[in-house]
Amino acid sequence: MQLNKTFLFLFLLTVIVSVPVSAKTALTIKGKSLTPDGTMISLRWQVREVNQLYRFFLFGREKAQMLLKNGKVIKIRRLVRFQGKEKWVVLKDPLQISVELRSGFYPFSAVLKYRKTGERHTKTATGSFELSGSVDE
Amino acid sequence: MKKITLFTLLILSSSGVFAGHEEVTLAKPWNGYWWPMSEGMLATGKGYRDHPSTTEKYDARFNLDGKTTHWELLHHHKPDGAAWNGHCNGWSAAAVSEAEPTETVNSKGYTFYVGDLKGLWTMYYQGATGTIFRGTDGGSLDPLTFQTELQANLRDNGIPLLMDSDPTEEVWTWPIYSYTMDWTDDGDIRHVTLTVLTSTDGVMPDDVNSNYKTFSYTYDLTLSNGEPISGVWTGDSLTYHPDFCWYPETVIPGNPDGNPYVTHDNVLALVSAGYNTTEDDSAEPDNSFSAASPLPGGFIGRILNDDWYVFSMEPEESFTLSLYCNSRLSNSSNHPFEAELYDENENYLEDMGYTIYRYPLKTFTGTDFSRRFLKISPENNNFYNENYQFGIEKAGYTSVISHTIPDDAYWDNFVVAGFWPVSDGNTVRNDSDFRAVGVRDGNSFSLDNGTETITGPSFREIPLVVTAKGESPQWMKLNSMTDNYPVYSFYLSGGDGSMSFMKAENPATDLVLSHVPVEVDYWWYGIVLLNPSRFYPAAVEATLYGSDGTELSTVTFHLNPYEKKVGLFEGFFPGVSQADVSYIRFQSNEPVTASALYGTLNHKELSYVPAVSSDKWVFPVPADQVGDELSFFIPYNLLNDAANGWNGVVFVAPDDDAVSVTLNFKWVMDDNSSVTSSLLLGKHRKWVGVLEDLAPAGVDFSHLVRIGVTVRSGPVTGFYMTGDHSKGTLVSFPFLKYYQTADELFPVIQRDGLDTIAVFYNQKPYAVNELPIFAYDVNGQQVGDTKRVNLNAFELKEVNLKDIFTADELSKITSIELYTDTFVIPYVIYEDPDEVYCEIIPPTLAHGTE
Incomplete structure (x- = not known):
């Protein structure tokens, strides 16, 4: 009987934690990011997710994407300006992805942490993030 | 031009040691100047093409009232700052993000050279940010992260990588467009030699060239199953290696590092403009002698058609008029334009353009009111695409009373001006000349009969003349080539009895009116805003703060040269409830004065409070x-x-x-x-x-x-x-x-039944003896003996002059000098025996010792 209670508790916990891993997610993320001039600047991101493709919006414009497969990041895309035109920068190499996830500009790691643990606060080497707003099913 | 070269080679030697070689080269981002903040040359033009500077032309082109220039001077001109402080990060970010400007352009009559355009892109991208890659612990960059990002950007995505090459607090940013990597594996250790090529800021602003810089590094990577998992710098790279690397992902609106007035759309519009056009903006005169325009300081015109300007000169003033042109070469006989001076009858006087100086300049010294006409015209049309600009530098001193009402029905207004023959350095002078000038509707006229000379400490009354045309001054000033005059303007209302005064103010660009009172029916609250420059228009931004510290609104006032704006609060800020406003801050591109007036509807009370400049x-x-x-x-x-x-x-x-x-x-x-x-x-x-x-x-x-x-x-x-x-x-x-000592000169008023009462307020817990009172006549000669005052501890002593001077002496006195000790405050009270009028004049504390 005791075993069944523990099992039930773990089952419920699993369900609760897995809520963010839904088919559709919309998050608001407030970030503080280090600039090349050494100051911290506040950013406000909007994140939408469809089928494990997370799209990151800044000032209403899509700036990055993060694609997961089986809970693992397999591709990151960032939109940059290069020689007067916009260009998608694509990261597939695991080492390159891991370095990117440590960064403090895009809130990739904040989303992953929230997805994995439900925690809304993430601190990186050059920034910090706080998730707020709603999580839509 | 797109150029990508990728080359990778792996070698397995007979000894079993792996060796490898990898090199990648992209099209080189453009070289550009780093615009050090010690020079501020994007705004000042010094060291580049002088005036008109890059930001001055940008402000004029986009009608920004000088805001770009003002912001840049305030935030990015640091003559005493660190020598390395500059725009290298802005330039690097611009160089990878935007195509290189390679041609001079002309946009609506304003010419922008390559250096201007690169500088504007640099200013815009100074606010760029993106992922900052540092070491795994947040410290200085480790070699594995650096190599990973080089490969991610250059090899895998064909974009450069920016690096800060200096591991100290200094930041030197360079765009890496090429790297060559050689390595040998020794067990689980990989020895790597890396050479990177970067674009360079070691160029002149207008340069378009292929120069580059080279940086070499060595490091060891630790391998696990053949894959690098960590790294350490080796050799000289232990102490000199990149601090961080990044790529500009975005320019954040409101980033305090970037000039908010330089926008992507505006700069893009400029770099897309053509050349050899004949268009200009609506501000370009293209006129004739009879239609000459007032000469505006800082104005940027185009050398395409004849432009005529008119300016006035006032007595006892001096100013230098400089004519700038970006293309004029030092000591060159090749003049970009003609500049001719004419009198009021269109008689040619002289040519300003043919001098040995880079910029034609002429100093005008006024002896009376007169006008000059200036004609700018192209010479051989070689420079018709170019701009000229007026620069005016004033010499001498001007003391301004921003509000005179000599012909008001309720108020009796009179003005006194004093000469205090002690300079700020306490040097005693013998005499001084001044002229009193009244201004109405932007035109100046004499308030006296000629140059006046004062030979000693004295105040004398300045007549507020109503001219033959029935004009009276809306505000007034004193011109002097040698001295700054204390000037007081007094206002008396005989009805219910009131007295107030206004003191000559120092114009400033950042002023605070500390108090906006709540609205009470019985009171009114007014504002006086004045642009005392005869040449420069002022754009004054007034920010209203609420009681909770929030910004309620910002209103911009454009004041033409010599323009005064006066009125009630609701006239200045229609639609804003006075009750919601706590205080007001005025920020202007040119020095202005701002004052508050408080009064009651029955004229029983009136007071004037000057705005306080930020340096105070x-x-x-x-x-x-x-x-x-x-x-x-x-x-x-x-x-x-x-x-x-x-x-x-x-x-x-x-x-x-x-x-x-x-x-x-x-x-x-x-x-x-x-x-x-x-x-x-x-x-x-x-x-x-x-x-x-x-x-x-x-x-x-x-x-x-x-x-x-x-x-x-x-x-x-x-x-x-x-x-x-x-x-x-x-x-x-x-x-x-x-202060240690205070030495003050006060006017003595002998009209409307007023007595002048000298006051000493001893703030010390012990007696002070023998404090002197000196009295002077209108020529600065001492009247009567020096009087002495003794004070008990904490005593406030009022000394009515009529009690210590004879009637004959008193009739000659126009000023008194009060000399006091530490913590003894000297001031005067004007009061009539019937107590209709009463007013206090505080000390200036401009003389004496601190």
Whole structure:
């Protein structure tokens, strides 16, 4: 009987934690990011997710994407300006992805942490993030 | 031009040691200047093409009222800053993000050279940010992260990578467009030699070339199953290696590092413009002698058609008019344009253009009111695409009274001006010349009969002449080639009895009116805003703050040269409730004056409060200074009438960068006992009230002498206000800095039944003897003997001049000099025996010792 209670508790916990891993997610993320001039600047991101493709919006414009497969990041895309035109920068190499996830500009790691643990606060080497707003099913 | 070269080679030697080689080369980002902040040359033009500078042309092209230039001068011109501080990160970000400007363009009549365009892109991208890659611990960059990002950007995505090459606090940013990597594996250790090529900022602003820089590094990577998992710098790279690397992902609106007035759309519009066009903007005169335009300081015109300008000269003033042109070469006989001076009858006088200087310039010294006409015309049309600009530098001194009402039905207005023959350096001078000038509707005219000379300390009355045309001045000024004059304008209302004064102000670009009163039907609240320049238009941004410190609104006022705007609060800020506004900050591209006027509808009371410029804000004392009364003090009960007197104070925390204001008070009583208290103000907050509301328990106001203040955090600004209910007096008094001696010259007023009363207020707990009173006539000659005053501890002593001088002496006196000691405040009270009028003149503390 005791075993069944523990099992039930773990089952419920699993369900609760897995809520963010839904088919559709919309998050608001407030970030503080280090600039090349050494100051911290506040950013406000909007994140939408469809089928494990997370799209990151800044000032209403899509700036990055993060694609997961089986809970693992397999591709990151960032939109940059290069020689007067916009260009998608694509990261597939695991080492390159891991370095990117440590960064403090895009809130990739904040989303992953929230997805994995439900925690809304993430601190990186050059920034910090706080998730707020709603999580839509 | 797109160029990508990728080459990778792996070698397995007979000894089993792996070796490898990898190189990648992209099209090189453009070279550009780093615009050091010690020079501020994007705004000043110094060291590049001088005037018109890059930002001056940008402001003119996009009608920005000089805001871009003002912001850049304020934030990115640091003559005393670190030598390495500059725009290298902005240039690097621009060089990878945008195509290289390679041609001069002309946009709506404004010519932008390659350096201008690269500079504007640099200013825009100075606000760029993106992922900052540092070491795994957040410290300086480790070699594995650096290599990973080089490969991610250059090899895998064909974009450069920016690096800060200096591991110290200095930041030197370079765009890497090529790398060559060679390595050998020795077991689980990989020895790597890396060479990177970067674009360079070691060029002139207009350069378009292929120069580059080379950096070489060595490091070891630790391998696990053949894959690198960590790295350490080796050899010289241990101490000199990149600090961080990044790529500009976005330019954040509101980023404090970037000039907010330089926008992507505007710069893109400029770089996309053509050349050899004949278009210009609507401000270009293209006129004739008969239609000559007033000559505006800083104006940028185009050398395409004839342009005629007219300007006036005033007596006892001097100014230098410079004509700038970006293309003029030093000591060149190749002139970009003609510049000819004409008199009012279109008679040719002389040519300003043919000088050996890079820029034609001429100094004008006025002896009387006159006008000159200037004709700018192209010479051989070689430079028709170019711009010229006027620069005007004034010499001499101007003292401004911003509000005169000589022909008002209610108010009797008279003005006195004094010569104080002691310069700021306490050098005694013998004489001084001045001319009084009135201004109405932008035109100046004489208020006196000619140049006046004063040979000693003296005040004399300035006539506010109503001219033959029936004109009277809306404001007035004193021109002098040698001295700054104290000038007082007095206002008397005989009806219900009121007296006020306005003192000559120093124009400034950042001013705070510390108090906007709540609306009471019986009171009115007005504002006077004046642009005292005859040449430069002013754009004044007024920011209204609410009681909770928030910005309620910002309103911009455009003042033409010599323009005054005066009116009630609701006239300045229609639609804004005066009750919601706490205080006002005026920020202008040109020096202006701003004042508040308080009055009652029955003319019983009137007071004038000048706005305080930011250089007069009181900043915190150093943290290691302990003690009380370290910043300034506020005297109490100056009218010596505790029964009917009232005393109020206003404190404002005006600074955008300060978190709060902390004030420590010491309330000193006339038995030398004291009580302490403190006040904390949040950013942009105000405290206003009578002193009874500020005082802590234990303060006996019947014995209060002064309040000493120490500013512990800040800065703070504000004023002290005192009045007398029975006399209808209301006067603002500045916060008094501490001084050793004070040496003050006050006007003596002998009209409308007024007595002049010299006052010494001893704030010390012991007696002071033999303080002198000197009296002078209109020519600065001493009248009568020097009088002496003795003071008991904490005594306020009023000395009516008619009690110490004979009637004959008194009839000659126009000024008195009061010389006092530490903590003895000298001031004067004007009062008539019937107490219809009463007014206090505070000390200036401009002379004496601190």
